[in-house]
Amino acid sequence: MDNCDEFKHYWDTNLFLQTEELDSSWGIDETAFSGYYDSSSPDGAQSCAASKNIVSERNRRKKLNDRLYALRAVVPNITKMDKASIIKDAIEHIQQLHEQERRIQSEISELESGKLKSNIVFDFDQETPFNSKSKKKKIEQSYDSGGSQSSPIDVLELRVSYMGERTVVVSLTCSKRTDTMVKLCEIFESLKLKIINANITAFSGRVLKTVFVERRRS
Amino acid sequence: MDNCDEFKHYWDTNLFLQTEELDSSWGIDETAFSGYYDSSSPDGAQSCAASKNIVSERNRRKKLNDRLYALRAVVPNITKMDKASIIKDAIEHIQQLHEQERRIQSEISELESGKLKSNIVFDFDQETPFNSKSKKKKIEQSYDSGGSQSSPIDVLELRVSYMGERTVVVSLTCSKRTDTMVKLCEIFESLKLKIINANITAFSGRVLKTVFVERRRS
DNA sequence: GGGTACACGTGAATC
């Protein structure tokens, strides 16, 4: 409401003055200017064209102000009521939306169907503080040293869901290659997680492994 | 490039004329206006203030035009080079981004953690033409008639993936209620699908069922 | 040549 009132203060008064001059001051100006022009050249057609131009320009200004008003209406973050500030805020807002769109799109495409990187790094630090520093190291170590580098694990899909307070579900799909199953077991063993339930299935050149893990108490 | 050239045609020429007048025509105008004003009132202070106002206004216009130019640069869909059209396109683009953001957000929240509708309808028609008209009917029928309506199956997540040419993986997560497991079995039995592998697990008030189905040959 | 779009200088209003 504060912004609204300030906006009305800035704009409606101006628009009101504008329409007001369309009635009162406008006639005065016309007579004054006609007198000035008539003293030099009493041309009616030119005066008519001039007034046409005046009203045309007035409409153009009003349209542009209305557009700017509408632009102001669709931009949420309000700072000042300047014309320049309005455009500036609109620009920043558009850039912000673009960045957010790009971020979300990449997140979706990577989360839903994109391939993950071949290096498997389970980083449970972000929201699950069961001391994973050592485990993370172990994973990388066992994967980098123990596994044969000739056939890395090609993770097609990896989903980590947090169900309830202490249950983590890791669902992993990878291409079936040499010792893929063994490697997966090694990796999950190296994690030393408290596994509630694990299921591995091989079919049509792919390996699906679903593991239910209980998080340690912090 | 066409738009770019047209834009330069509209703007750069104007800006060039503006800066040009700042050098050459500006001095001419100053002398002319100073002569006009000096004839009526030879006030140096007022003239100085007037020129201050002039350059100030000139900078303001330039800033506003630059902002409008920058706004134009961040809006992808170009129609016309009008000032009003620029603002209009910016408004439409912002509204479009807002709508898209709202759509994606709702899609994400519904896809990732939201509940699906209680009515289970396996519509395999869209990309898997193994005659499912009858099956679909059977599902709805068995679900609507056989199941006890007091505790409907609350599907939390349903994913249908097509792996290879003839394998369909149906992954289903629902809340664990009375006879949820039995109902799920009934539903999958009523489908009369060629099931390769099925796995049901119950944990923490939820039931997860993963079924590997081989599609019939068409 | 009517029509459109623009930059310009200017007076007024607000802070």
Added chain:
DNA sequence: TGATTCACGTGTACC
């Protein structure tokens, strides 16, 4: 009071 912002009328360039 000086700085800033605005609407206005006008001349000009382009179709």
